[in-house]
Amino acid sequence: MKNFVYQAGTKILFGKNQVNNLVDEVLTYSNRVLITYGKNSVIKSGLLEKVTSLFKEMGVFYKELNGIQPNPRISSVRDGIRLCRENDLGFILALGGGSVIDASKAMAAGVNYDGDAWDFCLRKAVVKNPLPIGCALTLAATGSEMNGNAVISNDETQEKLAMGSDLLRPKVSMLDPTYTFSVNKWQTAAGTVDIMSHIFEQYFTPDKGTDIQDNIAESIVRTCIKYGPIAIREPENYEARANLMWASSLALNGLTSTGKMMGDWATHGIEHEVSAIYDLTHGAGLAIIFPYWMEYVLTENTAYKFARLGRNVFNILEEDELSAAKQTIMAIRSFFNSLDMPSKLSEVDIPDEYFKIMGDKACKFGPIGYFKRLNNEAVTQILMMAK
Amino acid sequence: MKNFVYQAGTKILFGKNQVNNLVDEVLTYSNRVLITYGKNSVIKSGLLEKVTSLFKEMGVFYKELNGIQPNPRISSVRDGIRLCRENDLGFILALGGGSVIDASKAMAAGVNYDGDAWDFCLRKAVVKNPLPIGCALTLAATGSEMNGNAVISNDETQEKLAMGSDLLRPKVSMLDPTYTFSVNKWQTAAGTVDIMSHIFEQYFTPDKGTDIQDNIAESIVRTCIKYGPIAIREPENYEARANLMWASSLALNGLTSTGKMMGDWATHGIEHEVSAIYDLTHGAGLAIIFPYWMEYVLTENTAYKFARLGRNVFNILEEDELSAAKQTIMAIRSFFNSLDMPSKLSEVDIPDEYFKIMGDKACKFGPIGYFKRLNNEAVTQILMMAK
Numbered sequence: 197m198k199n200f201v202y203q204a205g206t207k208i209l210f211g212k213n214q215v216n217n218l219v220d221e222v223l224t225y226s227n228r229v230l231i232t233y234g235k236n237s238v239i240k241s242g243l244l245e246k247v248t249s250l251f252k253e254m255g256v257f258y259k260e261l262n263g264i265q266p267n268p269r270i271s272s273v274r275d276g277i278r279l280c281r282e283n284d285l286g287f288i289l290a291l292g293g294g295s296v297i298d299a300s301k302a303m304a305a306g307v308n309y310d311g312d313a314w315d316f317c318l319r320k321a322v323v324k325n326p327l328p329i330g331c332a333l334t335l336a337a338t339g340s341e342m343n344g345n346a347v348i349s350n351d352e353t354q355e356k357l358a359m360g361s362d363l364l365r366p367k368v369s370m371l372d373p374t375y376t377f378s379v380n381k382w383q384t385a386a387g388t389v390d391i392m393s394h395i396f397e398q399y400f401t402p403d404k405g406t407d408i409q410d411n412i413a414e415s416i417v418r419t420c421i422k423y424g425p426i427a428i429r430e431p432e433n434y435e436a437r438a439n440l441m442w443a444s445s446l447a448l449n450g451l452t453s454t455g456k457m458m459g460d461w462a463t464h465g466i467e468h469e470v471s472a473i474y475d476l477t478h479g480a481g482l483a484i485i486f487p488y489w490m491e492y493v494l495t496e497n498t499a500y501k502f503a504r505l506g507r508n509v510f511n512i513l514e515e516d517e518l519s520a521a522k523q524t525i526m527a528i529r530s531f532f533n534s535l536d537m538p539s540k541l542s543e544v545d546i547p548d549e550y551f552k553i554m555g556d557k558a559c560k561f562g563p564i565g566y567f568k569r570l571n572n573e574a575v576t577q578i579l580m581m582a583k
Numbered sequence: 584m585k586n587f588v589y590q591a592g593t594k595i596l597f598g599k600n601q602v603n604n605l606v607d608e609v610l611t612y613s614n615r616v617l618i619t620y621g622k623n624s625v626i627k628s629g630l631l632e633k634v635t636s637l638f639k640e641m642g643v644f645y646k647e648l649n650g651i652q653p654n655p656r657i658s659s660v661r662d663g664i665r666l667c668r669e670n671d672l673g674f675i676l677a678l679g680g681g682s683v684i685d686a687s688k689a690m691a692a693g694v695n696y697d698g699d700a701w702d703f704c705l706r707k708a709v710v711k712n713p714l715p716i717g718c719a720l721t722l723a724a725t726g727s728e729m730n731g732n733a734v735i736s737n738d739e740t741q742e743k744l745a746m747g748s749d750l751l752r753p754k755v756s757m758l759d760p761t762y763t764f765s766v767n768k769w770q771t772a773a774g775t776v777d778i779m780s781h782i783f784e785q786y787f788t789p790d791k792g793t794d795i796q797d798n799i800a801e802s803i804v805r806t807c808i809k810y811g812p813i814a815i816r817e818p819e820n821y822e823a824r825a826n827l828m829w830a831s832s833l834a835l836n837g838l839t840s841t842g843k844m845m846g847d848w849a850t851h852g853i854e855h856e857v858s859a860i861y862d863l864t865h866g867a868g869l870a871i872i873f874p875y876w877m878e879y880v881l882t883e884n885t886a887y888k889f890a891r892l893g894r895n896v897f898n899i900l901e902e903d904e905l906s907a908a909k910q911t912i913m914a915i916r917s918f919f920n921s922l923d924m925p926s927k928l929s930e931v932d933i934p935d936e937y938f939k940i941m942g943d944k945a946c947k948f949g950p951i952g953y954f955k956r957l958n959n960e961a962v963t964q965i966l967m968m969a970k
Binding site: 197198199200201202203204205206207208209210211212213214217373404405407408411412414415416418419422423434435438439442443446454455 | 584585586587588589590591592593594595596597598599600601604760791792794795798799801802803805806809810821822825826829830833841842
């Protein structure tokens, strides 16, 4: 187990009727707030109305920024920064899923930075003195509600890049499972895949002596396997939504990565290149690519970890490591398929036209992956397998 | 799943050579520090010397309070409070295991309180404005390093009572597994039992829909079952010590209790009464009492949860709930025995003389337990079973 620092300081307000508590927490930071959201869902659900009426009641000055898209754009980030500066706002409250939260983090980072916020994604600038942010989560998927990471897309350059800082961890996150009742089957499935993929990225590593992290990782995967299908079948099943929601936060708040050198994250890197060009739902892209990545990196050296997951989570009894690993890959693909997720890029109308370019872009900062290092040709090959 | 608030804000510095980082963190709070410790182990290990020489180098004013005993006494707490007040100290740094940390929490609570610190244990006072505390952990057991709870003993009244507040969570905890290399077999075994017991207290509850918490709980128990015996056999096995150490923190930082009404905690309540009189090692007391508590509360209504643990952790295949539950109890007792922990109170020279008094004292604030409510007679009966 490697040395680590762990501090998951986000205050989680979990459950029904927490909006008052959320607003109280926001007020401990500032009474001038930017509210960010995407489309109509937070209007339909009444969440926006609840927050703004409480803000009015309490004399909070607020501005709204809506229209933040899935795979959030740097242009939205720039709009948010402008609004914060023009109105001297001191807190950003994201209402939505990972995209809205990610965009809000980039805004928070940019307000007190002189250059352009895209610099954070290009690794040209380090986050200093950001605005505090908070969120009311409406989708169980990215885990952005409890970590300091964000992924931002740039329309002009067709890039989708990650940025992050511990300083960007939300100060408070409200997780009310009832706000995910209206998430449709496709997004619920994609969210479940996203949560599992976060675990996989941190689980499939060559680190030794990290049993407790790996045991916890397996326990979160078990939760997804049990409750993903239930939430799809019964969208208003509170227990299913609650377990998935808390799983999304715990899957990516450091709990399963502490003590490891780093995560693998190659599959995310590859998927980001696909969705940078095609605006594919992130979880659906991961459902396609993850099993192919596993097949590509499977060797006698990596098989043991795939086999371990299969035995501990998918009830695979096979004793031979390589055979058990192959069965695990089949079990994962089969589970994703059972959620009606695609298993080929062609199923979501993505041709092979840019696979070479995607490979080059995925490795723009050098080879990716930790379980097995991948260069641009390897990435292109995985995409060809997933064609 | 019940509503919950979760914020495990303690900054964990995990691994080797973290003393400099610990001292840096302390300095962000105060440069006037009370160092607390027990006996000679922190002198022998060089930990005290490392901390004090860094303090001297950095011009930190510090006082030392040593001699804090296992089952820490309110008299030590009062000594610490006096030292802090007389020297205007602003931070308490505990070097040791749960007893030293617990005593330091009670001191921290007492410094700015006008009455006697025992009032917190008697529920006559609520913690307000405590001093910040930190620790360098030297024993994997109580989890005190990442929560706001403390258990204090009172020699005069032969009472052992819990107190707690989120405000008492350590600001920073250094977890260096190498400082547990010198923990002897008995204490290593007792610590492993203590960690598992914390999980059991939060796992054996009637709550529904808390699968993710229970899955994580099982993953921590698996970690103890794997690494407890290794740490006993090979005291300098870093991975074993590291996994147990991190398990101790995660077992009682809220992770497995969130979303539940409360934990059971009857077994701890009973053990506290025994060790209030006999100064028994806490984990050894738990190893004796837990299986008898399980036998006493086992009914057709409670069997399912014992059975679940057995199936998921002890590879029990029995399908009948009641039979599987009984096998789980046997498996737990057998595991504790394999660590050379006692299974009867008579083995540690505790007679039945005070069992009735212990039952009365355990229920002084009313019936205890949540999985099944226990009155004073039930407690006495469990003690008789464990005789």
